[in-house]
Amino acid sequence: MKVLLASPRGFCAGVNMAIDSLEIALKAFGPPLYVYHEIVHNKYVVTHFREKGVEFVDHLEEVPHGATLLFSAHGVSPEVREAARERNLTAIDATCPLVTKVHLEAIKYARQGYTIFLIGHEGHDEVVGTMGEAPEAIVLVETPEDVAGLTVADETKLAYLTQTTLSVDDANRIISRLKERFPQIASPPKDDICYATQNRQEAVALLCSEANLVLVLGSQNSSNSQRLAELARERGVAAHLIDGAGDIEAQWLDGVETVLVTAGASAPEVVVEECLDFLRDHYGAEVEVRTTREEHVSFPLPKELRAVSVE
Incomplete structure (x- = not known):
């Protein structure tokens, strides 16, 4: 393998x-x-x-x-x-400073009298915190289909923001619908989706075509980890989100020659190493690191x- x-x-x-x-x-x-x-x-x-x-x-x-x-x-x-x-x-x-940035954008737009469409997942901790900055001004948008039902008093004072851990593709689909429906809508000066979320998604998008299976290390309540598994599946590659090697099921690996292993932004390297050790010990796996982008942020x-x- x-x-x-x-x-x-x-x-x-x-x-x-x-x-x-x-x-x-x-x-x-x-x-x-x-x-x-x-x-x-x-x-x-x-x-x-x-x-x-x-x-x-x-x-x-x-x-x-x-x-x-x-x-x-x-x-x-x-x-x-x-x-x-x-x-x-x-x-x-x-x-996270990138979340704080979204909070500050929400405050700014709300003070200027804008209605803010927040693209994100209801109940996610980050969304709850952001909406709390200006609850009277923020409307949550979860899907492209939600856009058709949106109504606002003043279409000249509209802005959108996004949860930082979304799928870039999903967010862009909603943003496209918003811009079609509300051509004057204001966008944040810089993308809200965090650099790390985008980089990890980019790596899966570029590499999953070379694999028969994708294993994403991360927990089920991790939004950015869920997106990585979804991204692979959307491209026709089987993918599983796991907390560690103990979650791996033998049938997933039947006939599999190449596995892509990645980890969400909240998953520690120790669980990645345990997964690699498991694949080496049970399947004689040879590991090749594939770097798609360098990160030097702190x-x-x-x-x-x-x-x-x-x-």
């Missing part, structure tokens, strides 16, 4: 920053340490931190007054920030931790 190992894959700069933030906060403040929602959408990462004494909460009422709370990479709404202040929590903001730690990390 031949394994094509996609590069880039796995952790993006925002995820690296969020995980480093949690590690440093644990050393500085010790457990119990609280995180609003999962730090990133990955079962392995969440389990790793739970075992170190981190508690992931979905409601701030679960956090004791005066405790230390870290906001996850997906961002939160102003309402959550205010609730944290009211509970006298020491808040550390590990929101983000600074939250300001609350910059002094702590130096000590």
Whole structure:
């Protein structure tokens, strides 16, 4: 068996920053340490931190007054920030800067009186946080079919934004419909879909035609990981989203000569290595790294931790 190992894959700069933030906060403040929602959408990462004494909460009422709370990479709404202040929590903001950019764009357009179409998935942590910045001005658009039913009072004051972890192809289909329906709609000055999401999708698009099977390391609640598997299937290649080697089913590999292995932006390299070891041990796999683009992006730690990390 031949394994094509996609590069880039796995952790993006925002995820690296969020995980480093949690590690440093644990050393500085010790457990119990609280995180609003999962730090990133990955079962392995969440389990790793739970075992170190981190508690992931979905409601701030679960956090004791005066405790230390870290906001996850997906961002939160102003309402959550205010609730944290009211509970006298020491808040550390590990929101990915690319998500913060979308929040700031939403605030800007809302202040200018625009109606904002947010392209994304209902209930996703990032979407909930972004919509919370200007709930009266934002309308969620999930599919191209949604566009036909949109109505606005002033078509000259319209803008669209996108969730950062979407499929580029899916987002573009919706954007095309929006521009057809509302020719004057304003677009963000720079694409909202994050560089890492685009790069990982590009790698799958370029490489999957050489494979009989695609294995995507990532959790089921990871939007960007789901998109990678969908991208391969859309191109006629069987694909499975797995948390680790333990999820691999033998029948998937029957008659398979070439496997493309990649990982979503929230999946750690350790689960990739375990998957490769499994394929080597059971199928004599030879691994070939295929690089489609170089990445050299990094983000600074939250300001609350910059002094702590130096000590």
